[in-house]
Structure formats: C-alpha cells, structure tokens
Amino acid sequence: MWNKVQETVKFLQHKGITTPDYGIILGTGLGNFVNQINVDITVPYSEIPNFPMSTVEGHSGELIFGSIGAKKVLAMRGRFHYYEGWTMEQTVFPVRVMKFLGVENLIVSNASGGVNASFKVGDIMLISDHINFLPEHPLRGKNELKFGPRFVDMHEAYSKKEIEKMETVASSLNIKLHKGVYLALQGPTFETPAEYKMVKILGADAVGMSTVPEVIVAKHMGMTVVGVSVITDLGIEGIVEEVSHEEVQKVAKISEKIVGKLVEAYIKL
Numbered sequence: 001m002w003n004k005v006q007e008t009v010k011f012l013q014h015k016g017i018t019t020p021d022y023g024i025i026l027g028t029g030l031g032n033f034v035n036q037i038n039v040d041i042t043v044p045y046s047e048i049p050n051f052p053m054s055t056v057e058g059h060s061g062e063l064i065f066g067s068i069g070a071k072k073v074l075a076m077r078g079r080f081h082y083y084e085g086w087t088m089e090q091t092v093f094p095v096r097v098m099k100f101l102g103v104e105n106l107i108v109s110n111a112s113g114g115v116n117a118s119f120k121v122g123d124i125m126l127i128s129d130h131i132n133f134l135p136e137h138p139l140r141g142k143n144e145l146k147f148g149p150r151f152v153d154m155h156e157a158y159s160k161k162e163i164e165k166m167e168t169v170a171s172s173l174n175i176k177l178h179k180g181v182y183l184a185l186q187g188p189t190f191e192t193p194a195e196y197k198m199v200k201i202l203g204a205d206a207v208g209m210s211t212v213p214e215v216i217v218a219k220h221m222g223m224t225v226v227g228v229s230v231i232t233d234l235g236i237e238g239i240v241e242e243v244s245h246e247e248v249q250k251v252a253k254i255s256e257k258i259v260g261k262l263v264e265a266y267i268k269l
Contacts, residue, residue, distance in 0.1 A: 002144055008093075009100045013051050014269070016041050016105045020074035022267055023095070023103035023223075025214060027110035031077045032058060032256055036264045039066040049236075052080050057208075068192070069268035074098060081210055083188040085238060088136045092217040094181040096147065099221045105162075106218045106225045111249075112208035113191060114231040114244045115200040116180055121234060122255050123128045123263070125178055126166055127158050127227030130212050131183040131204055140211040140222060148220035157215055164227040169265045175258055180205025182229055184212035196235025205230060228263070 026033055045051045047059040053061060054103055064075040098106065114123065143150040163179070170177045183199050185191065187209030191199065198205045206263045218225050 001093075001236055002146055005093070005096045005100055006259075008048060008050050008097045012063070012097070012101060013083055015043055017063075017101060019102035020065065020098070021071040021074065021103075021107050022068075022073045022105045022107060023074040023098040024073055024107045024263070025079050025094075025109065025211075026075055026077050027079060027108075027210065027245055031205035032174075032253070033263065034064050034075060034077055035106055037064060037073060037075060038258050039064055041065040046214040049209075050093065052084075052086050052093070053135045067263055071135075071265065071267050074101065074103060078245050079210060080215065082134060083186055084208055088090065088138045088140070088213055092213050093140045093230040095207070095217045095223075096221070097213050099128065099218070099223060104223055106214075106223050107266075108227045109212050109226065109259065109263075110208050110211045110227075110229050110230045112182060112231045113196065113235045114206050115196050115235045116178070116205040117236050119178060119205070119234065119236070121231060124175070124255060124259060125182075125229045126177055126179045127182045127208055127211075127229055127232060128163065128179045129181045130157060130169060130215065130217070131181060131202060132212045133183055133185050134212060135186055135188040138217050148174060148222065152216070152220050153217060154216070157219055157225060158227055160223045162224060165269065166226055166228075166262070169269060173261055173265060175262055178205070178231075182211065182227070183207045185209060190233070193235070193237075194248055199235065200237070207235065224234070226266075228259060230259060
C-alpha cells in the first residue's frame, strides 16, 4: 500500500497537483459541484496509477484540481464503494493519496435514506457521527505506522469545530440544516422496511452505503473531516416508499445547487 500510494502521489504531483487545502469526495448526484471550482487540472481515474474505476451511474470518475476563492481544492468526482467489488483497501486508496498530496481537511458528501421522522426528501444533514455496519474494516490487517497508529481514536470522527463553522455558513445563507448520525450498510440493495426500523432503533438518523471507510482512514492519518448528506428517500415507519437509484440521483441533483453554495462559502470562509 505504501509504495502504491507514493507512486500515485508522484504521478499526480508531476501533473501539477500540489498541496491542496481541501479534499472533497463528491457522492451520488453531487458531481456537478465542480462547477463551483476554477479548474486547473482534470485527470480521469483511468489514467491514474493504482486507482480503481467508478462503476456507478452518477459517479463520473475524475480527479479535479483547482481553486475556490483563495483555497486550493482536490475533488473526487465519483467515489468507490465496497459493494462494487473493490477491496476495502482499494475503496479508501484515494484518501491515502490525498493525505500525501498535502490534504489535511476532508469534506465528504453522500446521498442517504432518512429514518428521522423530522426529515423530508431533499433535506441536508450534517453528519455528527456514524455507525459502521459494513462487513469489512478499512484498517484490518497489519498496520503501517507511516499512515497512522494501530488503534485510532474515533471520539470525534467529524470535527465539532468544522460542524459549527458549516452551521454558521448555512445560517448566513439561510440554508436549513439538520444534524445527525449516519449508518453505513453494505448495499447495493436499498433497505427493507424492517431494516430501516433497525437503523432507527440503533440510533441513526440516515443510512447509506459509503463514506464511513473513507472517514475512518482519514482519521487514521490525522485529517479533519466534515460530512454532508442529502436525504434522497425516506425510511420512516409508515412512510417507506419504492425507491430507485434514478430517483436518488434526481433528488440529489435538485439539492446539488444548495449543497454547492454551502460548501463553496464554507471553503472561502
């Protein structure tokens, strides 16, 4: 892993990607946030050594380097999911690369199903914490101390300071935000009504199929993380409705402009 990360980092540095202030992982339906970026460099995943290829519709598969205001940003337009068949090591590989390119601050976004009765489709939730129900852990196996410690403190996986900053920005833009716990399941099936109920009983406000492995690895390497989730469907008891990936993408795109304004103002602050 160490050698692969260094090879990829050197390749991207040679392309001109150096010391980004923020790394951004753009989830389902949120890929057009790159319109907020003054783009300097675009590198397709297919050209990057050791990178997997995104196989999910709505995940374009490009690494974007540019600026928002005075800040340099490196954005993944499309992420990798465990359910696609990638190993957990491959799923989180880009976060390792971001860190050694100089990223210290990571912004993660996703689409999720809401189980909190106060949520509506299209709402935006700041992730305050998570519950990991994926069948594999990204830190399983021999630990490489060059990346981080064997045992990682997760008491503040999502920075309270950055959450407060995001809330301040949202208030100034008159954007309504919820705050809640995100639970990760493997997928790729959407949850049954009984599973949505389980998620709620376990203490989560939303459920999805990504994000948690990337956040764990970011914390392993000492990065600061803030997470934004778009509620694209509901799993509230008595309101569970038919859902499809196309519907999820459609709702995410409707909320995309709002999320874009929020993240842009957050980075500029």
